[in-house]
Amino acid sequence: MFKVLVSDPISDLGIQQLVDAADVSVDKKPGLSEDELVAIIGEYDALLVRSQTRVTARIMDAGKQLKVVGRAGVGVDNIDLEAATQRGIIVINAPDGNTITTCEHTFAMMMAVARHIPQAYLKTVGGEWDRKSFLGVELRNKTLGVMGMGRIGSEVAKRAKAFGMNILGYDPFLTEERAAEMGIKLASVDDIVRNADFMTVHTPLTPETRHMISSKQFEVMKKGMRIVNCARGGIIDEQALVEAVDQGIVAGAAFDVFEVEPPAADHPFLTHPKIIVTPHLGASTVEAQENVAIDVSEQVLHILRDEPFINAVNMPPIPANVRKILQPYFTLGEKLGNFVSQMTDGAVKEIVVSYSGDLAEVDTQPLTRYITRGVLAHHLGADQVNVVNSMHLAKERSVNIVVNKTHVAKDFTNLVTVTLRSSKEERTVAGTLLTGYGPRIVQIDSYPVDVAPEGNLILISHNDKPGIIGRVGTLLGSNDVNIAAMQVGRKLVGGAAIMVLTVDKGAAKSVIEEVAQLSDLNSAKEIHLV
Numbered sequence: 368m369f370k371v372l373v374s375d376p377i378s379d380l381g382i383q384q385l386v387d388a389a390d391v392s393v394d395k396k397p398g399l400s401e402d403e404l405v406a407i408i409g410e411y412d413a414l415l416v417r418s419q420t421r422v423t424a425r426i427m428d429a430g431k432q433l434k435v436v437g438r439a440g441v442g443v444d445n446i447d448l449e450a451a452t453q454r455g456i457i458v459i460n461a462p463d464g465n466t467i468t469t470c471e472h473t474f475a476m477m478m479a480v481a482r483h484i485p486q487a488y489l490k491t492v493g494g495e496w497d498r499k500s501f502l503g504v505e506l507r508n509k510t511l512g513v514m515g516m517g518r519i520g521s522e523v524a525k526r527a528k529a530f531g532m533n534i535l536g537y538d539p540f541l542t543e544e545r546a547a548e549m550g551i552k553l554a555s556v557d558d559i560v561r562n563a564d565f566m567t568v569h570t571p572l573t574p575e576t577r578h579m580i581s582s583k584q585f586e587v588m589k590k591g592m593r594i595v596n597c598a599r600g601g602i603i604d605e606q607a608l609v610e611a612v613d614q615g616i617v618a619g620a621a622f623d624v625f626e627v628e629p630p631a632a633d634h635p636f637l638t639h640p641k642i643i644v645t646p647h648l649g650a651s652t653v654e655a656q657e658n659v660a661i662d663v664s665e666q667v668l669h670i671l672r673d674e675p676f677i678n679a680v681n682m683p684p685i686p687a688n689v690r691k692i693l694q695p696y697f698t699l700g701e702k703l704g705n706f707v708s709q710m711t712d713g714a715v716k717e718i719v720v721s722y723s724g725d726l727a728e729v730d731t732q733p734l735t736r737y738i739t740r741g742v743l744a745h746h747l748g749a750d751q752v753n754v755v756n757s758m759h760l761a762k763e764r765s766v767n768i769v770v771n772k773t774h775v776a777k778d779f780t781n782l783v784t785v786t787l788r789s790s791k792e793e794r795t796v797a798g799t800l801l802t803g804y805g806p807r808i809v810q811i812d813s814y815p816v817d818v819a820p821e822g823n824l825i826l827i828s829h830n831d832k833p834g835i836i837g838r839v840g841t842l843l844g845s846n847d848v849n850i851a852a853m854q855v856g857r858k859l860v861g862g863a864a865i866m867v868l869t870v871d872k873g874a875a876k877s878v879i880e881e882v883a884q885l886s887d888l889n890s891a892k893e894i895h896l897v
């Protein structure tokens with residue numbers, strides 16, 4: 368039974384599929400402190416959060432069973448991604464579910480700041496009928512600058528056109544062509560700052576976007592600009608903004624987000640007559656909360672059940688067409704990595720992976736992650752390495768990963784070859800998927816073989832001499848080790864050869880040592896593949 372902890376208020380309807388799952392039990396405990404979470408997280412396989420819970424390295428350290436942190440929303444700045452990746456914890460988000468809702472909130476804020484709605488409301492309910500103080504401006508024919516033309520920024524631009532606005536868009540990934548298709552103008556930050564009447568930011572908060580609008584930009588800003596931030600506190604320098612409003616550079620600002628949330632009681636935004644605020648409500652609609660909770664619950668279920676998943680933040684996404692080609696090779700790749708790792712003596716220095724055949728056509732990085740996982744799991748423990756942290760752990764240990772590709776796979780449609788270079792030796796294993804047989808190891812070092820990569824195997828290197836197979840069989844039999852299958856590979860009659868035995872149960876270490884002592888045997892190793 369998988370245990371899921373929901374530590375923020377998340378839509379009940381959205382997490383219903385987790386509650387209904389027979390193999391999952393869900394505990395809802397919103398509002399726990401870091402200490403309280405540390406005390407209980409050890410028993411959970413998954414943690415579901417919105418934006419209140421700060422998922423720290425300390426919490427993840429205590430989460431010995433934690434496989435996944437699901438964020439019901441877009442921004443994952445409340446989760447220590449580096450710590451999650453190091454610990455192999457998958458972090459997923461729900462990037463699409465609240466796009467429209469946040470875009471609509473941006474418009475609510477833009478119109479509220481253009482027409483002084485909150486200020487006028489306060490006076491009216493306070494008994495004052497003030498029709499002179501709140502002269503607003505139209506959106507029509509105004510220039511809107513959109514910083515960050517991703518999901519939300521693009522939707523904002525689309526709707527702004529319906530208001531008759533001219534749109535300047537800036538995004539490192541926005542091309543002239545795409546901008547033209549969207550009916551907007553590609554601009555720089557400087558263009559927007561100098562020319563826009565309204566500006567709205569829709570980027571993540573990164574070292575690059577932190578204070579991307581600060582004193583330097585306010586100095587050259589078009590006078591009378593109105594600014595909206597429904598993305599992340601800190602993209603616009605709060606202190607510099609207050610000064611710009613006071614100097615009359617900025618006519619008004621609408622902020623849904625703060626550098627520190629909740630803001631301190633004496634935060635200047637809270638009392639400024641020209642700055643309106645909401646308490647991070649961008650995603651707070653019934654629809655968005657259901658959408659993000661449904662999306663994230665579905666992915667958490669997939670991860671817990673070891674099924675394919677999407678939206679992992681600390682792992683590059685695999686496009687569906689690539690996944691379709693690669694997925695059948697994931698198990699093979701991991702087993703090849705694990706097999707060669709068990710074969711090889713010495714400290715691993717380099718993993719060389721060669722993809723031949725059709726596999727060479729696609730981005731094979733996800734498969735390389737599985738192979739690396741297989742290699743490292745032998746040394747670091749299967750529970751310590753997964754496809755999220757395998758490359759990271761290899762890098763941390765200065766293990767070089769080299770990938771080669773060739774379209775020719777000789778006798779196979781596809782061939783995956785993994786070579787390990789260690790401080791002592793270089794060993795190779797290659798495998799493929801055989802129709803009707805599944806994953807097969809077809810080469811060990813330079814010997815052709817045909818071995819199913821599963822269970823208990825004994826890998827023997829010997830001289831090709833009569834009687835050797837019998838001697839090995841007799842010795843194993845007398846120690847109650849039953850041979851289920853056997854493969855012999857040699858290049859020259861009477862030359863060096865290898866033998867791969869599949870045995871029903873693992874042999875004692877002493878038995879393997881005895882086998883290795885037989886005459887004409889060079890080495891014997893037990894390999895265990897799960």
Ligand SMILES: NC(=O)C1=CN([C@@H]2O[C@H](COP(=O)(O)OP(=O)(O)OC[C@H]3O[C@@H](n4cnc5c(N)ncnc54)[C@H](O)[C@@H]3O)[C@@H](O)[C@H]2O)C=CC1
Binds near residue numbers: 571
């Ligand atoms: N207020 C709220 O409740 C909500 C806030 N958000 C926040 O809104 C922001 C945008 O969300 P989405 O549109 O879904 O994300 P997205 O990932 O689709 O778009 C972000 C865009 O910002 C661009 N970008 C990155 N660095 C940039 C830079 N230096 N200059 C200009 N553009 C840059 C990226 O290329 C990307 O296109 C995020 O910070 C997210 O956390 C999202 C939902 C709700």
Ligand SMILES: O=C(O)CCC(=O)C(=O)O
Binds near residue numbers: 465648649
């Ligand atoms: O969960 C929330 O309400 C915050 C939404 C948000 O900021 C996001 O999805 O990035």
